[in-house]
Amino acid sequence: MNREEALTLLKEHVKTDRLLRHSLAVEAAMTAYARRFGEDENRWGLLGLLHDIDFEKYPQEHPDNAPKLLEGSGLEDEFVKSILSHGIESGVPRDTRERQCLHAVDEMASFIVAVALMRPTRLEGLKAKSVKKKMKDKAFAKAVNREELIASAEALEVEFAEHVDIVVSGLIEQEARLQSEGYSLLD
């Protein structure tokens, strides 16, 4: 499956702009991490793009219905299991790097977009220090579990500052692409 096909499939099941943006942000972070680890950028990008495909239709059971929505797409079982692994009680362990990574960037990618939206220069020059500051601000993006942000990056064995840098670099690249297509994560 290529990116275009994945995006078409995603848009069949995701109609809200908010979830589409989140999916694009997680895609961006996963692609940047695939590069960092020398992994398959297309595969990791698709994991990010498709990980919440069933959330809008089945928020209560999410991500249990992802396999159903991905049926017939030609994606291999291991890929679908990696999507399941980001659930809280999916029964699929986060025992591979792509699974640990998906977990580590899921909330972080959108948190960083939220931080960027507060800054005049948006993502440009955004460093871990600013992200940490916002993590201490309990009123900011309060649904995001701070401990989880830290623990998931630790599980990936990446220093927090580098973690932020990688996600930011992915988001900058994604934003440039989206803007050229008349879309944005930041407006």
Ligand SMILES: [Fe+2]
């Ligand atoms: Fe999810």
Ligand SMILES: [Fe+2]
């Ligand atoms: Fe997500």
